Amino acid sequence: MRIAILGAAGFIGTNLSLFLIDKGIELTLVDRDRSLFQKQFLDTKSIKIIESNFDLKTDFDLLLRNQDIVFHLISTTVPTTSNQHISEELMSNVVTTSKLLESCVKTKIKKFIFMSSGGTVYGSDCNCPIKEEDSTNPITAYGIQKLTIEKLLYLYKTMYGLDYKVIRLANPYGPYQKPNGVLGAVTTFTYQAINGECINLYGDGSVIRDFIYIDDAIKGIMNIALDCSNERTFNLGSGKGTSMKELIQKIDDSLNLKLEIKYLQERKVDVPVNFLDVSKYENLYGPVQTISLKEGIVKTAKYLENTTGKVLSKSE
Template sequence: MNILLLGGAGFLGTNLAESLARNSRDRITVVDAKKEFFHLKKGNVIFKESQLNSNTDFEKLINDHEIIYHLVSTTVPTTSNQHILEELDANVLMTAKLLDACVKTGTKKIVFISSGGTVYGKSSNCPLSETMETNPITSYGVQKLTIEKLLYLYYEMYGLDYRIIRMANPYGPYQRPNGLLGVVTTFVYKALKDEEIVVYGDGSIIRDFIYIEDAITAMIKITFGEHKDKLYNLGSGYGTSINQVIKTIESCLNKSLNVSYIPGRKVDVPINFLDMTRYERNFGLLKGLTLNEGVLKTSDFMSEYYGI
């Protein structure tokens, strides 16, 4: 089988390609505009450097691939409201053209990574299930939700099979510790380097954190499962506050962290963690690492990878 990872040279894509290459003989093609963070040396993994936007010739790019992972995103939740028109073109219009190409080339299935952290908005009725109302408060969430609706539309109109994964907050190896995404990864990195950690608000915000290997295992099960459900939450199913994350890192690394608290942001909902009932009904219990275990594995990876 030929599998294509669009936007696959980053955090999710690198871990996904590594897992697919390790556990199957499928031919895996990774397409991305960036390549400096992609280090896989596997015989069945091919890397192609290419821009992915509304001008891309997707028919040529995706031809002869049965399964496509849509991992492309040009924005992050906290800054997406600043460039709404540009982001709509770069993400939503691009996806519409990709879906047209999927229909024309006979793609069997497309898997889209949506956002469990943003599509539900300010709802405090946690854990959040797939059937709850979606009222995103960021352009990022609106774009993700719009793409979800496009996938449903193309399924109804043309029979293009799809899976949507509303991802929580994955962390672990190959995630860039730059502070834009990935609280756990960034905080562990800064802790190892004895750098200041900046927290928006008072640290009481609650999020759902999942170790990347656990997320990838679940993603692959969702991809190849033949259940009728096409939309899945994917997280640990538990809520953890930012202050709890800090305490966990301090305990795991046996050191006190230098933490500064600054005013909160309007784009940060107070609480968000996901209901995993649908996934567990179809695939069984997701036996993931605890936050303590994940922090230790992330720390070990960073110590070796960055030499700290």
């Protein structure tokens, strides 16, 4: 089996690559800059690394030659800023992905795995936990582009028989996620906690999200990728909702730290409540979550200590 991962140097791509390396899979890893990859990838013989942008000039036929499965993990923007440049958001993601799908058909890709967004495609109108069949009314351009690509995949399946799976992922966290506050509340807050920094919290802390540790997410992603059923779209998360206030309290309790919180004005792009119904997945593969949020926070803190040089002690 030969697998190409687009967006392979990112958080999910790095963890997915590490998982597949352990399985002895032949990988082609694609991202915009070789320097973004973890050093251990550069010397691994079973890996081919390709530097490439994700735009209309990209030669996707060349990138996908002799591949069996494609993982599309790329998004050129993030939810919090996507509404600032809506036309660019759609052009850089939707139009470019349509060209990618054309190449998948030409190169006879056996299966296409798309990383959608369980946190943004549904919008604010659904009751939680949200099922895959619930209404989809995104309130961000990020969610709109994800949903539009899902529809494109259905079209390419109908027209050309392109096999695909859509993964509506919740909020993953853990090793190799950058604690820069752009994505990943658990990782960012944990990093700020162990470094004695003030935690910036938008709104009153009542926003509820679904957090899943990256190891559980990768296991789920691979189960869905190799799924042979006719199911196309899967939610993937813990199936539990945690408010931002509860998250901060769990970090406090897990690490035995007193945290300082700075409350900021709430953001219009934040859906008030979002957590996923994962029963479709669990009926096929069993529980998604094997690592609790508390355990995941501790694991994330240990990773951050090892990579940042910050040593956490119970007395801090």
